[in-house]
Amino acid sequence: MPVVVRFAPSPTGYLHIGGARTALFNWLYARHTGGKFLLRIEDTDRERSSQEAINAIFDSLKWLELDWDEPPVFQFARANRHAEVAHKLVKEGLAYRCYCSKEELEQMRADAMANGLPPRYNGYWRNCEETPPKGINPVIRFKAPQVGKTIINDMVQGTVELENSQLDDMVLLRADGTPTYMLSVVVDDHDMGITHVIRGDDHLTNMFRQYHLFKACKWAVPEFAHIPLIHGADGAKLSKRHGALGAEQYKEAGFIPESMRNYLLRLGWAHGNDEIISTQQAIEWFDVCDVGRSPARFDLQKLLNLNGHYIRQSENQRLFDLIYPLLKSDKFTDRVFSGMTGLKQRAKTINELADSASFYLERPSFDEIFSETNLQTRLNESSLVYLAQFMEILRKLVTFKEGEIDSFIRSFCKEQCVKLNDFLTPARIALTGSHVSPSLFEVINVLGREECMGRVEACISYFKTL
């Protein structure tokens, strides 16, 4: 039977990192097996669902390049079908009406807690002969099995058992007639032909309740794979407190999708000692069965490292397109493009890359630079001499190609018995406004003779005013 999986977020906020990983695992499993990856928007909570959130989810998935195979299913639109199933179950005696008020339910939970029992509905109306109170809209509850135990083989968690006495009679249909999550997922998963449910392990206990609902409906029960949640650096479930960002925000922070995918993939899954894994390779290797059972902590450093790696691997044109909107000026952007090979070696994020390119766009402000002590200490009396000599070199260079610049400056330093580093430091500051930059020979070449001379001259005259 061909595999059909789904990613089913509720649109109550952005797509967070954990959701992104769940989506990735579903997607990889579908691609690995040649099955289908479907999307379902669980928007039955009308209060909390929003169009913005729906858009954010779509945008994030698109950014991560996790494409889905059929138009997304919107759960709320299927409410009638869900209700129909609930009423059928009532007719068959597998579900029943419950007239308890909120207060009564709260009391039940409090009582249960006090008696050392899990806080649950006590099944009051399950077999109640009492005539229903007037003026109260009942909810429909599922008759969960009360004896025996349920054993399910989860693809990630292994064999998981639960005493049926732990199950309570969950609400299927609310008093206003709308379906609850428990009902909707089961009906939709069945109707969509889902064969494998891959989701966060916060749903592990739901699996048991849903299992019995599948059985009551006489439907095939899908395979389950409950993957561990991602935790923050302190070990607790990732939340806003940890700076848990939406996928969109990682994009804004300058991460690129392939590094996100690679990072997320390695959280809870490994293929021997492989760290850098292309998406093609991941599709070939990935299987949900191999996902670990212990939760992983989110580590920004590793993501950053991976991002740097993939930036270095990227085509210059692509990087240029990515940083173009971030550049402070649209003059001289051709220099940024020309200098990309040197720039991309040094950036961990797209934003860093854009920042590091700024000296190509405009001349350094020596006012600011010279107020920085770490630059001042790199300059001394001889710096002025070197800058003057550097001016001469710039004038004399014939072809002004990187190779020529390189050998010319090297031999000059050799003749003068000057350390290359000592000679280049003031030039670097004059040209880039920083003591950190790509190879200076590349910078000189990209900037061109005129601009280089202009910058050095400006630096010299500023130096003299000190």
Next chain:
RNA sequence: GUUCCCAUCGUCUAGCGGUUAGGACAUCGCCCUUUCAAGGCGGCAACACGGGUUCAAGUCCCGUUGGGAACGCCA
């Protein structure tokens, strides 16, 4: 409180009864070097604890401890 899940370097992990317990990130040192990165080499660094089973346990079993999750007319 109850139920379920988890437990190898700081972090992500490899390991699937016999290993000098491997890799990666981070960190530290050295090399390379025009700065910074990148790269190369090396260092520090882990089987939570206690019982079993076994000739042999990081690996299997049971406890303990510690973490996490779930217990809604949320999803």
